[in-house]
Amino acid sequence: MTRIIKANDIALGIESFGAEDAPLVLLVGGTTMLSWPDALCARLAAGGRRVVRYDLRDSGESTTTDPDAPAYTLRDLAADAAALADALGGAPAHLAGIGVGGMVAQVAALDHPDAFSALTLVGTRAVAPGPPDDDLPDHDQATMSKLFAQPMPDWADRAAVAEFTAAGAELLGDDPVAARATAARVWDRTPGTAPAVQMANQMGMVFSRLDCTPRWRERLPEIDVPTLVVHGRRNRFFPVGNGEAIAREIPGARLLVLEEAATTIPDGAIGEVTEAMLALG
16 A cells, blocks of 8 residues: 655655564655566565655656656655655665666765665666766667657546557567556556656656756765666667666666566566575675
């Protein structure tokens, strides 16, 4: 069951697993908390952790204002993570981010080092939305062309939104059956059917409108907590070279490449990812 926690003067929707007095693992949504599989949350909790996954602003149960013109920055989202860890009484916490949530997690670890004891970064990169650095691989353009050629669904039609998401997942190399089910759950949690709000929840489009300055890639060597970088070999959105670069630039980081994965954590990899996360401490 989800509940609301006030942190950094923002209402954040959270869901908890495990004992309240266990070490905290805070999972940053990418953009909703459902980016993190239920089974992974349950296995981390079974491994002796208190797991809390949460929705970023303008998604799920968290404060939603105007996804077309967000009045906050990437650094504000990073501050939300630090404030939430403190509000939960679990700082320093193991912070994990997936996709765009991985960008939030990197900046949070850099801006609020005392709040976090370990870092897991899944399927992300070390530069903001837009063209990547010259040494980083960009989105697979053939895939992106097909992805953005899809006509938008009727956002008021739950089944149409789920089918749209499933088709996009198949283009990206993810499991369309799992994506369809998750999209339906996301739709159920979305506050209304306004296209901007639905896109923020289903596609994370609000993130492309954020102020993500200043750059943080050059600061990655400052991160001095145990770090795990997880990346799908078949990721066409953020190709694996992005994860490899993060792992090179954070001192002592471990790189775990999931050979059969794309942008999500597939069921078959949950055990391996859980074990690697628990090993961070």
